[in-house]
Amino acid sequence: MSKNSQDLSLAKLETRDLKAIYGKVQALKGINLRFPENRVTAVMGPSGCGKSTLIRCLNRIHELTPGAKVEGEVILDGVNIYAPNVDPVAIRRRIGMVFQKPNPFPTMSIFDNAVAGLKLNGVRDKKKLNELAEKSLRMAFLWDEVKGDLKKPGTALSGGQQQRLCIARALAVQPEILLMDEPCSALDPIATAKVEESIFELKKEFTVIIVTHNLQQAARVSDYTAFMYLGKLEEFGETARVFENPQSELTEKYITGKFG
Amino acid sequence: MSNMQRLLDAGLEELTVLVYKMGGVAEKALAISLGGFIDGKDVSKDVHELAEILVNRTVEVEEKAFGLIARYQPVASDLRIINSYMKVAYDFERYGRYGWDISFIGTRFNGKTINCDKWIFDYIGKLAEKVLEMVRVSISSLRKLNPELVKTMTQAEDSVDKAYFEYLDKLVEQAGVTNECTISSVLVVRYLERIADHAMHIMEAVVYIATGEKVTLR
Amino acid sequence: MERTDLPLGISLWRKIVNRLMFILIIVAVLLAVVPLILILGDVAIKGAPAINIDFLTHLPTGPTFSGGGIASAVAGSFTMVGLAALISVPIGVGAGIFFSEWSSSKLSTISGFMNDVLTGFPSMVIGLFVYIIIVLNTKHYSAFAGAVALSFIMLPIVARTTDESLKLVPNTLREASMALGVPRWKTIFRIVISTGKTGLLTGVVLAIARATGETAPLLFTAATSTYYITNLFTQPTGSMTVLIYNYATSPYATWVTQAWGAALVLILIMLGLNLFVKIVIGRNLTEARME
Numbered sequence: 001m002s003k004n005s006q007d008l009s010l011a012k013l014e015t016r017d018l019k020a021i022y023g024k025v026q027a028l029k030g031i032n033l034r035f036p037e038n039r040v041t042a043v044m045g046p047s048g049c050g051k052s053t054l055i056r057c058l059n060r061i062h063e064l065t066p067g068a069k070v071e072g073e074v075i076l077d078g079v080n081i082y083a084p085n086v087d088p089v090a091i092r093r094r095i096g097m098v099f100q101k102p103n104p105f106p107t108m109s110i111f112d113n114a115v116a117g118l119k120l121n122g123v124r125d126k127k128k129l130n131e132l133a134e135k136s137l138r139m140a141f142l143w144d145e146v147k148g149d150l151k152k153p154g155t156a157l158s159g160g161q162q163q164r165l166c167i168a169r170a171l172a173v174q175p176e177i178l179l180m181d182e183p184c185s186a187l188d189p190i191a192t193a194k195v196e197e198s199i200f201e202l203k204k205e206f207t208v209i210i211v212t213h214n215l216q217q218a219a220r221v222s223d224y225t226a227f228m229y230l231g232k233l234e235e236f237g238e239t240a241r242v243f244e245n246p247q248s249e250l251t252e253k254y255i256t257g258k259f260g
Numbered sequence: 261m262s263n264m265q266r267l268l269d270a271g272l273e274e275l276t277v278l279v280y281k282m283g284g285v286a287e288k289a290l291a292i293s294l295g296g297f298i299d300g301k302d303v304s305k306d307v308h309e310l311a312e313i314l315v316n317r318t319v320e321v322e323e324k325a326f327g328l329i330a331r332y333q334p335v336a337s338d339l340r341i342i343n344s345y346m347k348v349a350y351d352f353e354r355y356g357r358y359g360w361d362i363s364f365i366g367t368r369f370n371g372k373t374i375n376c377d378k379w380i381f382d383y384i385g386k387l388a389e390k391v392l393e394m395v396r397v398s399i400s401s402l403r404k405l406n407p408e409l410v411k412t413m414t415q416a417e418d419s420v421d422k423a424y425f426e427y428l429d430k431l432v433e434q435a436g437v438t439n440e441c442t443i444s445s446v447l448v449v450r451y452l453e454r455i456a457d458h459a460m461h462i463m464e465a466v467v468y469i470a471t472g473e474k475v476t477l478r
Numbered sequence: 479m480e481r482t483d484l485p486l487g488i489s490l491w492r493k494i495v496n497r498l499m500f501i502l503i504i505v506a507v508l509l510a511v512v513p514l515i516l517i518l519g520d521v522a523i524k525g526a527p528a529i530n531i532d533f534l535t536h537l538p539t540g541p542t543f544s545g546g547g548i549a550s551a552v553a554g555s556f557t558m559v560g561l562a563a564l565i566s567v568p569i570g571v572g573a574g575i576f577f578s579e580w581s582s583s584k585l586s587t588i589s590g591f592m593n594d595v596l597t598g599f600p601s602m603v604i605g606l607f608v609y610i611i612i613v614l615n616t617k618h619y620s621a622f623a624g625a626v627a628l629s630f631i632m633l634p635i636v637a638r639t640t641d642e643s644l645k646l647v648p649n650t651l652r653e654a655s656m657a658l659g660v661p662r663w664k665t666i667f668r669i670v671i672s673t674g675k676t677g678l679l680t681g682v683v684l685a686i687a688r689a690t691g692e693t694a695p696l697l698f699t700a701a702t703s704t705y706y707i708t709n710l711f712t713q714p715t716g717s718m719t720v721l722i723y724n725y726a727t728s729p730y731a732t733w734v735t736q737a738w739g740a741a742l743v744l745i746l747i748m749l750g751l752n753l754f755v756k757i758v759i760g761r762n763l764t765e766a767r768m769e
Contacts, residue, residue: 061657066582093659103650107672117658120668166654173658216333243335245472255335257266 012037012207013058013095013177018072020053020062027053029231030072035177035224040199040208042222042239044215046254049228051211055179058209059095060088076177093121096170097179101186102162104154104169111150113165117173132172139205140168141198160191167198171206178202180210184217196221215255219243227251268332272341275324279345279352282317283399285310286355290395290455293363294388297448298381307356307363314356321349340472344465348402351458351465355395358451365444376441383430384448387423390416391452391459398462407467413460414477420456424449521742528739538704538721541730548740550706551721554621557707558700558717559689561625566632567682573633574640574678579666581645590641597634604630605695613699619714621707624700631692632685639681643674680759687751691744693719718744 011034020028027050035041043051056062057070060081073080081091104113112119114133123129133150137143142164146157154165163183170178180199184192199221202208212218218225218239225239227248235248246252253259289310296303325346328334334342394416401409427449431442460477467475536547577590608627613619647670655665671678701714702724718740725737 059657061653064653064656089659089661091659092657097654097657099650099654099657101650103648103654105651105654105669105673116655117660120655120658120660120664169654169658215335219333219335244339246336252336256338257268 010037011035012077013209014075015054015058016073016075018054018057018074019070020050020057021069021071022053022065023067027231028057031228031233033226033233033236035207035209037207038203038205039223040203040210040221041224041226042218043209043211043226043228044213044218044254045228045234046259047213048230050231051228052181054228055097055181055209055211058177058179059092059097061092061097063088093117093173094175095177095179096173096175097181098163098167098170098183100182102159102166104157104162104165106153106155108154109151110146110154110157110165113154114168115172116169121173132174133168136168136171137165139171139198139202140164141194141201142168158191160187160194163187163191163195164198167195171202175206177207177209180208182211182213184212184214192217215243227254229254266332268328268334268338271324271328271332272338275321275328275342275345278317278321278324279349280399280403282314282321282349282352283402285313285317286352286359287392287395287399289314289356289359290362291392293359294392296363297365297444298385298388302363304360304363307360311356311360314353318349318353322346337469340469344469348462348465351398351462354458355455358455362448362451365447375438376445377434377437380437380441380445383423383427384445384452387420387427387449387452390420390423391456394420394456394459398459398466401466402462405466405470407463407470410463410467410477413463417456417460417478420453424453518745521738521745524735525738525740525742528735529742533736533739534743537706538716541728541733544732546732546736548718548721548736548743550704551716551718551740552743553706554700554703554716555690555718557710558621558624558628558696558715559686561621561710562628562632562689563682563686565625566629566685567636569629570633570636570685571640571678573637574681575644575666575671577637577641578644579670593634593637596630597638599630600694601627601631601692602694605698608695609698616711618712619699619701620712621700621710621715624696624715624717625710627695627699628689628692631695632689635685635688636681639684640678643677643681644670646677647673676759680755683751683755683759687748690751691719691748693723696720697723 013035015031015033018028018031018033019026029050031050031054033054043054045051053062058074060070062068063070070082072082074082076091076094079086081088105116108116111133114137115123115129118129118132134143134147137146142161145161146152146165154162157165163186167178167183184195187195196217199208199210203223210218210222222239224237225242226236227234227242227246227250229250235242235246235251237247242251243255246255289307292303292310293307295301296307325342328342329339332338394413397409397413401407401413428446431437431446457478464475464477467473467477532545533547534552535549536545537550538548539546573589573593577586577593580586605627608623608630612623612626616623651669651673652665655669656662660669696717697720700717700720702720703714703716705713705716707713707715722737722740722744725733725740728734
């Protein structure tokens with residue numbers, strides 16, 4: 001218990017009674033969660049538990065869907081990102097996201113994709129762009145594979161490489177938090193392993209929150225695990241403990257494969 | 261929530277049956293060997309057979325357990341069970357080994373029946389009963405996964421330890437005890453203390469499986 | 479069912495039906511295509527004699543003179559279609575963006591419906607409408623009026639094709655851009671439109687092709703003229719289509735032949751535009767689809 005309270009004070013991002021609605025369906029029913037800084041937190045649960053909705057609320061992407069509403073608070077460094085005078089665009093520059101299916105911009109080269117977030121926001125300094133492109137491609141473990149020809153279209157890469165390009169793209173804007181929505185579910189095992197390797201390195205600089213339905217992946221890469229069920233938070237704790245000795249029976253049933 | 265059969269479950273069942281059977285064999289080995297010592301019978305051959313079975317079974321349990329881990333990457337209670345069964349199998353193997361050691365003592369002195377005074381046989385007989393009871397409780401607790409008997413077992417182990425040291429004290433003071441008697445009785449009492457220790461180790465595993473807590477009861 | 483019960487090979491009956499259907503389909507295709515070929519052939523045969531340098535570069539002359547051409551009509555068509563494009567493309571693309579990116583709003587649904595109604599509007603009625611509001615008020619036939627009428631024809635086409643091209647852009651690209659902290663308008667212009675630009679271009683070119691071939695809206699807005707225009711707002715302007723109408727309905731043989739010639743030129747322009755779309759833009763589309 002003392003370990004948890006130590007990390008609680010270092011929570012980078014926190015949700016307070018977070019509720020989310022899609023039209024008539026209430027996807028999140030009041031979530032209270034603290035994401036520790038510079039750690040990887042996995043969010044898992046059966047389909048429909050609200051895990052994707054949760055992270056889409058963290059960078060205010062959820063509200064872009066027609067009919068979507070959010071209540072409650074999400075606190076980033078002491079500020080509620082849903083406060084009325086907060087600019088969602090500015091928030092999204094501090095909280096980046098990688099999606100389930102790789103989605104590099106088809107009209108751009110590898111280099112342009114990597115620095116897309118910077119270029120589109122007006123950064124012109126060529127030196128800076130080159131630096132950040134290389135840095136973020138290295139962090140995504142893609143640099144060695146593409147440095148030979150950065151002008152190739154982004155879509156000419158394999159699925160795993162495209163996903164790492166998307167990771168680099170998200171990292172180039174230098175966010176503080178990286179959200180990953182099932183980043184490996186469209187990838188083969190080798191590509192998955194490469195992405196997991198990069199996640200391991202990423203937590204040195206960033207706070208990572210990863211949604212995954214792959215239990216072994218959560219066990220491999222995360223420091224903390226949150227288990228969700230039907231829009232509620234069932235359990236949260238250090239991954240080693242949750243996987244060795246879950247407190248909630250639902251958690252136990254889910255991770256041992258007895259349902260979901 | 262369905263109780264669907266997972267692939268892991270079939271393997272777990274096999275593993276469990278194996279471990280339970282081992283428990284039965286171990287208990288038998290101890291009962292026979294202790295009885296043989298008290299009654300002065302040579303049971304070493306039978307007990308040896310049983311001990312051999314336990315050695316082989318331990319290897320089987322290990323292989324099965326590792327196979328399940330490698331294939332199914334079990335977590336939570338499944339992982340705790342598999343982990344614990346591997347340890348418990350070793351404890352059962354030790355039961356068998358000690359049983360054989362005890363049965364061997366009877367034949368050590370060229371088949372000469374060990375002539376100890378009655379009080380020694382009584383003492384050891386009582387101690388043996390206590391320890392055998394602990395062995396039985398350890399096996400049944402494993403089957404039922406009820407850690408509630410931990411308290412009684414801890415008390416039992418304490419008294420076994422006490423009895424062990426008391427016997428040594430008594431023996432030192434007693435005059436006229438033959439060498440064979442001294443050596444064999446001390447060895448047997450020592451083995452009994454070790455057996456009790458392993459019984460507690462099994463109880464620790466029971467607590468771990470049931471609650472996830474790692475305790476030291478010894 | 480035993481394995482041995484499954485028949486090997488296709489029954490004769492099925493073979494016959496297959497062949498019959500195939501033949502029927504070929505016949506249908508021919509029936510659809512043949513009229514086009516006949517028209518092209520007819521126009522080509524009747525119009526070819528009229529084509530020569532003079533035809534393409536001289537102003538129209540009276541029916542008894544030789545050396546007359548359709549130059550001013552060609553210039554007039556290009557001017558008015560160009561002007562119409564200038565008006566309708568920005569508005570149409572803007573409307574298309576609205577339909578696509580704000581498709582959930584009620585305004586979008588209602589105006590989208592109205593847009594579709596405008597697509598099928600009788601071009602004669604459009605011409606009449608522009609006649610009333612512009613020609614009667616300015617007291618002039620003009621290229622401007624003609625262009626406005628044509629823009630009414632082009633606008634809904636551009637809007638609808640823009641909408642559909644942008645809708646084809648996967649939503650995940652929009653989300654990726656927004657997630658980088660790119661504001662919405664930038665996402666639309668730099669990402670969505672950039673990705674859907676081939677479809678957009680196709681729509682514009684097709685709208686231009688359509689407008690080039692329109693006659694009715696020009697009849698009472700630009701009327702006719704045999705001269706190059708110098709003022710967009712006060713002079714009636716000739717166009718290829720109206721010239722064809724006038725010459726073809728005249729009793730003079732020379733003019734009739736010239737009408738066929740003009741028709742041939744018009745058809746060649748239309749074919750050219752369509753081929754351009756197919757080959758140049760179509761290639762890009764196929765490349766994009768293969769990724």
